[in-house]
Amino acid sequence: MRAKKLVNLLIKINYKISCAESCTGGMLASKIVSVSNASQVFDAGFVTYANNSKIKFCGVSENSIKTHGVVSEKVAAEMAVGAAEAANANVGVGISGIAGPSGGTKEKPVGTVCFGFCVNKSVTTITCHFSGNRNSVRRKAVSFAIKKLYEILI
Numbered sequence: 410m411r412a413k414k415l416v417n418l419l420i421k422i423n424y425k426i427s428c429a430e431s432c433t434g435g436m437l438a439s440k441i442v443s444v445s446n447a448s449q450v451f452d453a454g455f456v457t458y459a460n461n462s463k464i465k466f467c468g469v470s471e472n473s474i475k476t477h478g479v480v481s482e483k484v485a486a487e488m489a490v491g492a493a494e495a496a497n498a499n500v501g502v503g504i505s506g507i508a509g510p511s512g513g514t515k516e517k518p519v520g521t522v523c524f525g526f527c528v529n530k531s532v533t534t535i536t537c538h539f540s541g542n543r544n545s546v547r548r549k550a551v552s553f554a555i556k557k558l559y560e561i562l563i
Contacts, residue, residue, distance in 0.1 A: 419450040427496035429488035432506040467491030482534035489525030501527040
């Protein structure tokens with residue numbers, strides 16, 4: 410799934426998008442804005458790598474981080490909702506994961522990435538496990554986010 414197809418769909422349905430990214434470090438926003446006319450649908454994105462940034466800029470609950478862990482569907486959902494609200498967008502995407510090579514645990518190994526998709530305040534979450542090195546995990550996470558969001562929107 411290419412970002413161009415997603416951007417064109419967003420233009421067609423007249424939706425704005427914002428994203429809050431942790432492990433992908435802005436790669437999703439970069440993919441979106443690499444498409445011509447993306448300015449019609451993309452106003453703002455947040456790279457919230459640190460927990461405090463997730464709380465400050467996306468309204469993630471400190472309790473959610475403590476209870477579920479920063480790499481969780483709960484936190485990814487709150488990131489998505491917060492990004493949408495902060496940018497007054499119809500669509501928010503939240504991504505939090507462990508790209509590696511360190512940081513993994515038995516419960517959440519390297520390659521674990523949690524996604525939150527908020528569309529008009531309705532939230533869908535999913536956790537994926539990607540293989541490969543750090544940059545491969547990040548690229549796969551962005552590709553998955555684009556594909557899954559497109560599926561949700563159609």
